Amino acid sequence: MVVKDFDELKALGHDKVAGKIVLFNEIFDKQKAAGGMAFAAYGESVRYRGAGPKAAADLGAAAALVRSVGSADFRLPHTGFSFPAGIPAGAVAAEDAALIAHLAAEGKVRMHLTLTPQKLPDAISYNVIADLKGSEHPEQFVIVSGHLDSWDLGTGAIDDGAGVAVAMETAEILQRLHLRPKRTLRVIAWMDEESGGSGSQAYSKDYSADFIHTVGAIESDSGAAHPLGFAVKMSARASELLRPVLEILQSFGASALLPTSYPPGADIAAMAESGVPALSIMQDGRTYFHYHHTAADTLDKIVPSELRENAAAMAVMGYALANMKDPLPR
Amino acid sequence: MVVKDFDELKALGHDKVAGKIVLFNEIFDKQKAAGGMAFAAYGESVRYRGAGPKAAADLGAAAALVRSVGSADFRLPHTGFSFPAGIPAGAVAAEDAALIAHLAAEGKVRMHLTLTPQKLPDAISYNVIADLKGSEHPEQFVIVSGHLDSWDLGTGAIDDGAGVAVAMETAEILQRLHLRPKRTLRVIAWMDEESGGSGSQAYSKDYSADFIHTVGAIESDSGAAHPLGFAVKMSARASELLRPVLEILQSFGASALLPTSYPPGADIAAMAESGVPALSIMQDGRTYFHYHHTAADTLDKIVPSELRENAAAMAVMGYALANMKDPLPR
Structure with missing residues (x-):
């Protein structure tokens, strides 16, 4: 049928x-x-x-x-x-x-299905979290993130090894440039985005008290192609305050800002719903679904120069949020 | 290693x-x-x-x-x-x-190979041959052809179902236009191009006496994308005589003529070596090797309008060879 x-x-x-x-x-x-x-x-x-x-x-x-x-x-x-x-x-x-x-x-088609997947028992796994402590407001957070799990046909290079690399690189870039932001930059590699989000749920449970001190949450989960800008769920006033940041991002073509009504990024959805300004890098998606969730999602699909652009975009935005005088208004 | x-x-x-x-x-x-x-x-x-x-x-x-x-x-x-x-x-x-x-x-890499192919005993199979009898010189032949066998991962749409379709369509087009050529148009779907050429070898054995009466042999075996023209193995004088045909082919961008030293087309190689003017459609190959010899060589890869262009190219050339006043000089 x-x-x-x-x-x-x-x-x-x-x-x-x-x-x-x-x-x-x-x-x-x-x-x-x-x-x-x-x-x-x-x-x-x-x-x-x-x-x-x-x-x-x-x-x-x-x-x-x-x-x-x-x-x-x-x-x-x-x-x-x-x-x-x-x-x-x-x-x-x-x-x-x-x-x-x-x-x-x-006419009538007969099929014999041989499906081999198994649902195995849950196993302990972890979100991986690293903080680059803020110099003035270590108790305030900017989250930069991607997710650690992937489907097993390929190696999960574009979904979402790239996002984890970009989030880690954000901290690395600030370190290399000797930029110590005022607020704490929290790098998170989320576990289990793909099959239910238990990693971000556990984070919400354990750290919900921090949500009020989280001035922004960024996720990259759409590959490693050229970044066009950010999808954002935040107040119009908050978006307006990002204009000077977009000026910088414009220099490498990453200055689009797309307000969305839904939370951008599965792992930052709970934070977004609670009012945390939430951002997701919008990558050029023209080839993403050639490989997404297939055996061909492998490292060779990532163009290093474009991966670097993504790291630059997250670093610029992450540093801006962590270092601006006042937190973005909610 | x-x-x-x-x-x-x-x-x-x-x-x-x-x-x-x-x-x-x-x-x-x-x-x-x-x-x-x-x-x-x-x-x-x-x-x-x-x-x-x-x-x-x-x-x-x-x-x-x-x-x-x-x-x-x-x-x-x-x-x-x-x-x-x-x-x-x-x-x-x-x-x-x-x-x-x-x-x-x-460092050292250990691999365990599990290779499943089998070489099965030879089985009887056939070239498929159809003649559209010439009106004046039925004993003279123009061959239009593709090959019938394919690799078994896909269904062999581009390699070489397309070639067979184009060769068959050549006869169909002449019939529909009520064009009865002077010489016999022989449509051949060759067997066993892929693993040794036993089909074309059998043809050479059975029909070698016809080679001297074969005024041209065309094969299509490079997919179904837009035809750019023909690769040819023939005398310079023969190429020169094709100019008026190229004028017609030019109307849909198929007018390139590329003289080659090697026989163009595996199945017409023996004829080419014996002096038969031999031609092979040169298709735009930019996507051919995306799919060639893979599980993805399936019918959806063929663009109908481009397949029709190939049939038109073979029909124009085949009819010209079959109907020109004198056979091409060798």
Whole structure:
């Protein structure tokens, strides 16, 4: 049973779906991605990976498949989080989704699924946190961060080794330039962004008292391509005060500021919701979803000069937030 | 043991190579390919897939690996022909070759190879041949062709389903336009181009008496991207006589004529060597080696409008050769 979207599935109803394997064949909008709106294209498609299995299970499906969510077709199944649905679920490469859809349009298709993933017991793991103590207000924090975990098909270079490297490099740059900020710069490599966010949840639990003293939180979790600027969730007045920082970022083309209504960055979402000014680097996403959550997310995909631009962007913004006279207004 | 090229292997010598797994880590020249010289880049790299195992075996190597020969890095091992070497041999994805090279530079690397290919007994198969009989000289032939076999990782859409489609479409176009050429148009879908050429060898054996009556042989075996023109092995005088045909091809940008010293097209090589004017469509190769000999060589990689251009190019050239007053001079 091949459907394009949730509406088509719903229209089929329980009688037609029950006992069938459902393939969500939503086609990633490559034109949108190539035009610079890759994350919007991803948002439209990834809903089927996330919520598809549950929607199929609710109508009695035997299993759910999703066309891989990505902008390049190299016969790679893309992995990623799905909400538990109680039925087998998997991704197929775009080419195979197209083939199944073609065959299904001709008549009945029988498939035998062999899915090998296992849910293993939880194991102890950690957020990795380092503080560069502030000279005047060590009790106030600016967080610079990426996440440490990744999907196991590749090595997680773009998602999100790059973000961790950029956050670490922010502290390294300030050290090398002998810049000691007034507030504490806290570098965090978050654990478990990919499968539920238990790392950031633990941080929220253990450090919620610090949220009020956290003057800004930055995450980089969209690869290592050229930084275009920052997506921000903060007051309009706070955004306005960043103008002089954008002047500096403009020198290497990273001066866009995009206010968002949702928290930018999964790991800083709880802080953002509590009122902490939150920022996420917006990378050029045109090739990000070529590799995202695939076996091809490996170090060779990172262009060193662009990684350095990201470190520079986070360092400029992080230092500004840590050193400005007054904290950004909430 | 990681080597860049044959010279480096030779310099190491038997003592250092014996008992080792050799990785040929020759890096495909993507810049050359992107600049329009993809087949030249392929020629430089594919030598290691072809002759690497034998060269390693000659120095006592236990096994040989080759960095996959391709212009896009999506963690795909590329397959293809290697000369028998008597040792296990395989391809690794570019990313994995880079990792092995990195680790080998740090110290000793141990690998356990599990290679699953089998050489099965030969089975009967056939070239597929269809003649559109000439109206005046049915005993004279123009051959239009592609090859029927492909590597089994993908479905062989660009290598060389496209060539077969284009050759068949040539006859179809002439029929539809009610053009009955003077000479016989012979459509051939060659068997076994990929692993030795037994199909074209059988044709040479069975039809060598026809070679003298074959006024031209065309093959398409470089994908389905926009045709730039033809690579030709023929006399300078014969090339000169094609000028009016190039005028027509120029209308859709397919008018390049590149004389070569080697036979253009593996399946028409024997004919070319015997003096038959031989032509091969030169496709734009910028993306061909992204997919060539991989699991991603599937129908979705073919742009229908470009496939049609190829059919038009072969039809124009095939009809011209079949209908010109005198055969091209040899």
